[in-house]
Structures are given as C-alpha cells and as structure tokens.
Amino acid sequence: MEGLSLxxxxxxxxxxxxIAIGSIGPALGEARAVDRAxxxxxxxxxxxxxxxxxxxxGLAMIExxxxxxxxxxxxxxxxNPFWNALSQAxxx
Amino acid sequence: xxxxxDGIVVFEWGWLRLTATVxxxxxxxxxMTIGSWLITRRLQTGTELSRWQNLVEVIVTGIRDQIRxxxxxxxxxxxxxxxxxxxxxxxxxxxxxxxxxxxxxxSLSTTTALAICVFVAVPLYxxxxxxxxxxxxxxxHPTWLMLPFNVIGEISRTIALAVRLYGNIMSGTVLVAILVxxxxxxxxxxxxxxxxxxxxxxxxxxxxxxxxYIASATSAHERQRAEDDDGDSS
Numbered sequence: 001m002e003g004l005s006l007x008x009x010x011x012x013x014x015x016x017x018x019i020a021i022g023s024i025g026p027a028l029g030e031a032r033a034v035d036r037a038x039x040x041x042x043x044x045x046x047x048x049x050x051x052x053x054x055x056x057x058g059l060a061m062i063e064x065x066x067x068x069x070x071x072x073x074x075x076x077x078x079x080n081p082f083w084n085a086l087s088q089a090x091x092x
Numbered sequence: 093x094x095x096x097x098d099g100i101v102v103f104e105w106g107w108l109r110l111t112a113t114v115x116x117x118x119x120x121x122x123x124m125t126i127g128s129w130l131i132t133r134r135l136q137t138g139t140e141l142s143r144w145q146n147l148v149e150v151i152v153t154g155i156r157d158q159i160r161x162x163x164x165x166x167x168x169x170x171x172x173x174x175x176x177x178x179x180x181x182x183x184x185x186x187x188x189x190x191x192x193x194x195x196x197x198x199s200l201s202t203t204t205a206l207a208i209c210v211f212v213a214v215p216l217y218x219x220x221x222x223x224x225x226x227x228x229x230x231x232x233h234p235t236w237l238m239l240p241f242n243v244i245g246e247i248s249r250t251i252a253l254a255v256r257l258y259g260n261i262m263s264g265t266v267l268v269a270i271l272v273x274x275x276x277x278x279x280x281x282x283x284x285x286x287x288x289x290x291x292x293x294x295x296x297x298x299x300x301x302x303x304x305y306i307a308s309a310t311s312a313h314e315r316q317r318a319e320d321d322d323g324d325s326s
Binding site: 050053056057060064067068070071074 | 161162252255256258259260262263266293294296297300301304
C-alpha cells in the first residue's frame with residue numbers, strides 16, 4: 001500500500017502543477033492575440049469579419065495546448081494507468 | 093463520476109456491446125437524416141417558401157460562403173464533406189440542452205473517427221483535384237529534407253484535431269458535473285450555456301481546419317502554375 005499512496009500523491013500534485021503551468025502560456029498567448037485583433041478591428045472595421053474568423057481559429061489553436069494539459073490532468077486523476085495496474089496487483 | 097459516454101453500456105448481448113456513445117451518435121444521425129428528408133421532400137422554387145426550407149437554405153448558403161472565403165475556391169466539391177462535419181458536430185453539441193443526453197463528441201473515439209475522416213479526405217481530395225504525382229510532390233515541396241517533417245505534421249495535426257474537440261466538450265461536461273456537486277441550481281446553468289457556445293465554436297473550428305487542410309492539398313498545383321506563369325511572362 002506504500003507504493004499505491006505514493007502514486008496517488010504524486011498524481012494529484014502533478015495534475016495540479018500540469019494545469020497550473022499549462023494554463024499560463026495559453027492565457028498570455030490568447031491575450032496577445034485578442035489584443036492585436038482588437039487593434040486591427042479598430043483600425044479597419046470593414047475587415048472585422050475576416051479578422052474575427054482568423055482570431056477564432058487562432059484562439060482555438062492556442063487554447064488546444066491548455067486543453068492538452070487539461071486532458072493529461074484528467075487522465076492522471078481519473079484514469080491513471082499506474083494506479084490501476086498497482087491496485088489490481090494489490091487486489092489479486 | 094463518468095467523464096465519457098464510453099463508460100455507459102446501454103445494451104449488451106454476447107460480444108455485442110452498445111455504449112451510450114454509439115446510441116447517441118445514431119440518435120443524432122437519425123435526427124439529421126429524417127429531418128433533412130422531411131424538409132427536402134417538397135422543395136419549392138417559387139416565392140412561397142416553407143419556413144424549414146428557408147432555414148436549410150440559409151445554412152447551406154452560409155456554409156458555401158464560408159468555404160469560398162476560407163479556401164478561395166468554388167465550394168461545390170467540398171460542401172458535402174465539410175458541411176456534414178460541421179452539421180454533425182454542431183447538432184451533437186447543441187443537443188446538450190436535452191436532459192439526459194450525452195454528447196457523443198465528448199468521447200475520444202468519436203472525435204478520433206472524425207479526425208481520421210479528415211486524414212483520409214486530404215489525400216483523396218488532393219489526388220482527385222491534382223493527380224497522384226502532383227499531390228505526392230507536395231510532400232517534398234521546399235526540399236527533400238522536409239519529407240519527414242511533412243509526414244509528422246500530417247499525423248500530429250490529426251491527433252490535435254481529435255484531442256482539441258474531445259478536450260473542449262469533455263471539459264464542459266466535467267466542469268458541470270463538478271459544479272453540480274458543489275453549487276447546484278445556478279452556476280451549472282451558466283456553465284452549460286458557455287458549453288453550448290464552446291460546442292458551436294468548436295464545430296466551426298473543426299470544419300474550418302478540415303477545409304484549410306484540404307485546401308492546402310488541392311491548391312498547391314494552382315500556386316505552382318501561377319509561379320510558372322509569372323516566370324514565363326517576366
């Protein structure tokens with residue numbers, strides 16, 4: 001049981017660090033993207049449709065790095081393969 | 093807590109197992125097929141339109157305009173594939189307002205299947221529009237050194253496409269599930285509304301990205317020809 005609790009502890013801490021660090025980068029990146037897009041729309045309101053479409057696609061691409069971190073955190077918490085393997089070994 | 097409709101088995105008979113993902117995918121497919129059949133059963137070309145025909149015309153015209161703007165090509169050949177992707181994902185996400193429904197796009201299997209459709213469609217469109225040799229030349233476009241990177245990029249963008257859609261929809265579901273256990277009644281509703289918006293945007297982005305990937309495979313030839321023309325004229 002010593003190894004099992006160690007895996008649980010490391011998984012929870014790693015999941016927290018993953019989502020914390022993984023959300024900083026995309027937040028800064030999206031802020032820059034929206035900043036430039038708003039400035040561009042203010043300068044050229046006629047092009048707002050094109051700018052908005054490109055902005056949304058770009059935001060989704062930037063945000064996907066945060067989503068990857070979220071998926072990794074979810075796997076660590078809810079579907080951790082090491083935890084499952086060890087608890088099965090302990091059960092049998 | 094279930095974070096994916098894959099874990100719910102609705103029906104089991106011998107080796108046959110139906111999970112909630114498959115059942116809800118079929119439900120969405122049936123809804124869209126029967127709905128569009130009912131609407132397109134009696135189309136009119138006069139000035140008197142039924143309101144459903146009007147709705148479908150608005151959707152189809154909008155998708156055609158978007159495809160034309162994104163790819164700078166005529167949308168005819170791309171409309172069936174890209175339009176179907178968009179409409180399926182949008183319907184699957186928007187049906188979240190129905191109680192008890194679990195979006196099939198919240199399962200990694202569904203999104204991987206959709207991404208593999210795009211992965212297969214890119215070379216198909218490329219070969220049909222430009223021929224096999226011109227498409228294959230596309231992989232070694234700047235130099236031969238870029239070949240492995242082009243191949244890796246093709247695979248990694250497929251994985252990114254699948255995980256992006258899955259992560260966005262799944263995070264909405266998990267967020268609502270956590271909020272229901274913490275602060276019921278009000279906050280989950282707000283997050284559900286946000287989830288509807290996210291689902292719509294993700295459907296749009298999936299379709300636009302699929303269109304961009306396909307257009308990058310089909311437009312290389314035209315670009316090459318334009319460069320050759322420039323070279324001849326100068």
